[in-house]
Amino acid sequence: MPITVPRMGYIHIPIKAMLEHVGLEVIVPPLCSRRTLSLGTQHSPESACLPLKINLGNYLEAREIGADTILMAGGLGPCRFGYYAQVQREILYDLGIDMKMVVLEPPDTSFSDLMYDVRTLANGKSWPTIIKAVQLAWYKARAIDLAEIKLQQIRPREKSQGGADRIFDKAVVEIEQVDNRNDIYAAAHRAMADMGELPQKTEFQPVKIAVVGEIYTILEPFVNLDMERHLGRMGAEVSRSVYLSEWINDHIFRGIIPIKSNKRLRKLAKPYLNHFVGGHGWETVGGTVDYAQQGFDGVIQLAPLTCMPEIVAQTILPRVSKDHGIPVMSIYVDEQTGKAGLVTRLEAFVDLIYRQKYAQTGVM
Numbered sequence: 442m443p444i445t446v447p448r449m450g451y452i453h454i455p456i457k458a459m460l461e462h463v464g465l466e467v468i469v470p471p472l473c474s475r476r477t478l479s480l481g482t483q484h485s486p487e488s489a490c491l492p493l494k495i496n497l498g499n500y501l502e503a504r505e506i507g508a509d510t511i512l513m514a515g516g517l518g519p520c521r522f523g524y525y526a527q528v529q530r531e532i533l534y535d536l537g538i539d540m541k542m543v544v545l546e547p548p549d550t551s552f553s554d555l556m557y558d559v560r561t562l563a564n565g566k567s568w569p570t571i572i573k574a575v576q577l578a579w580y581k582a583r584a585i586d587l588a589e590i591k592l593q594q595i596r597p598r599e600k601s602q603g604g605a606d607r608i609f610d611k612a613v614v615e616i617e618q619v620d621n622r623n624d625i626y627a628a629a630h631r632a633m634a635d636m637g638e639l640p641q642k643t644e645f646q647p648v649k650i651a652v653v654g655e656i657y658t659i660l661e662p663f664v665n666l667d668m669e670r671h672l673g674r675m676g677a678e679v680s681r682s683v684y685l686s687e688w689i690n691d692h693i694f695r696g697i698i699p700i701k702s703n704k705r706l707r708k709l710a711k712p713y714l715n716h717f718v719g720g721h722g723w724e725t726v727g728g729t730v731d732y733a734q735q736g737f738d739g740v741i742q743l744a745p746l747t748c749m750p751e752i753v754a755q756t757i758l759p760r761v762s763k764d765h766g767i768p769v770m771s772i773y774v775d776e777q778t779g780k781a782g783l784v785t786r787l788e789a790f791v792d793l794i795y796r797q798k799y800a801q802t803g804v805m
Contacts, residue, residue, distance in 0.1 A: 442541075443468045444510045444562075445503035447496040448477075450660035451585050452685060454617050455578035456512070462574035462620070463563035468508040470499040473663035477502060482776050484532050490745040491664060491775050492657040493525050497532060504540060512562075515546035519719030520750050555693055579694075580622050583686040584629035588612050591633040593680065596673025597647035600640040606670065608635045645676075648794045651732035653682040653725045654743035655751055658774055660685065665743055666780050668787065675791045680737070682706070682728035683721065706731055713757045722750030726757050733765035739794045740767055741787075746775040768794060 443466045446456050457467045471477070473495055481498030500511055516523030526544045533540055545558055556571045563571065588609055595605040612632030616625055650672055658664050659681055669679045682703065690698045706727030714726045729740050742758060744751035755771045762769040770790050772783070 442466070442510050443508045444512050444543075445470055445500065445508035446512050447499045448473050448661065448663075449657055450662070450685065451582075451613065452660070454585065454613070455582040455685075458581050458617075458620065459559065459574045459578035460512075460562070462577055463559060463566045463570055465563060468503050468506055470503040470508075471506075473499070473661065477663075478776055484536060486528075488747065489528070490521060490747055492522070492655075492661075492745055493528065494776065495661075495664065496525065497529050500529065500533070500540065501538075504538060508540070510541045510543060512543045513545070515544045517546075518717060518750075520748075522720065576622075577620060579686070579689065580625045581616055582689055583700075584616050584625045585613060586684045586686045588616075588629045588632045590680075590684070591636050593669065593673065594678055595636045595639060595641070596670070597676045597678050598641040598645065600642055602674050604639050605636045608632050608639075647676050647678040648738040648791065648798060649680070649736070650677045650739045650741060650791070650794070651680050651682065651728065651737050652741050652743055653721075653728040653732070654741075654754075655721055655745060655748050656683045656688065658743045658745055659683050664745075664774060666774075666778065666783050668741075668743070668783070671784055671787055672791065675788060676795070677791050680732070682724060682732075703728070709734075713761055714754070718750045718753045720748065720750030722754040725751060725754040726761060729758060729761050729767070729769060730765060733761070733767040737767065738798055739790065740769045741790070742769065742771040744771075744773055746773040748773070768797070 444460060445468045446453055448470055453469045457469060460467050477498035478495055479498070480501045481494035481496065485494045485497055496513070500508075513526060515526060526542055530542050543562065545555070556568070556575060559574060560566060560568070560571050592605050592609045599605050609632060612628050615628035619625055619628065652659055652668070660683065662669070672679050687701055687703060690696055690700055691702055691704055696702050696704065703724055706724045708727070709730040710723050710727030714723055717723055725742060732740055742751065742755060758769045758771065768790070770786070772786065
């Protein structure tokens, strides 16, 4: 039963580690590419949001290299993510493709239920084995996030562009290859130290830009056209409202690990939005308030075209922007989005923020 999972940033690394630890074969789809998008778009409804199309392309490419089972999450509320599995299952059936789909629905997203799901997939492995598998996945997710946060800080400051990215990419490979806690965190901390030793620009203060919005478009660089890398090279230090390990801690571990939690964002959003609207719409509003209070210079909302929760959030963000004095730009992506147009918008936004921030000092 070779299992595959959809690509979303580095999520395949902890999931692969967890499933392989309990004896399952995992086939990771190739990196998302124009071919992935073409396959998914060709067989998906035109009005479907971009993540559904790319996920479908992931499954078709994984099948070509031997996968016969798909593991994915379900959803609820006004977000269409809850329908992905059903729609994709029907598309695969119509194509004559027999792939089993295992869906982890939201009511099952607790630590104990996750372990039961993994144990079911693993044909009843012992509980100590299951617990260790889940822990291993957590260590890898957290280590990658720690290294990536450092990368976001160093990118705009390094004298020679690309050095920090090379160190980070090497660390990700090392984290994927090792299978014990000490080695995993050692790889992350070694990368963080190496990035800190890179020659940096003197007397340079980058602007700070936050990226909020829908989780898939935030985490998957192919979908957002490597937005964070472009912003870093434009002189912007980036922070995201969603990091994989923080999401896992909030939604699966129920916040038992003492790291930053996004649950507080809902409280910050209440003056503007006081109820769940699906997806990450609530967190988008609260995250914008939070970043404004932290002193960030600008916020970019990122979402798939026609994403209903983010459209709701977008209608509220102008008021948040006015109340808190922080520039906000909304960007929606689909299969037609081009790199040149996106980079032009980012350049204009960063330039606006620089001019606004340093207008009084006369320093640019």
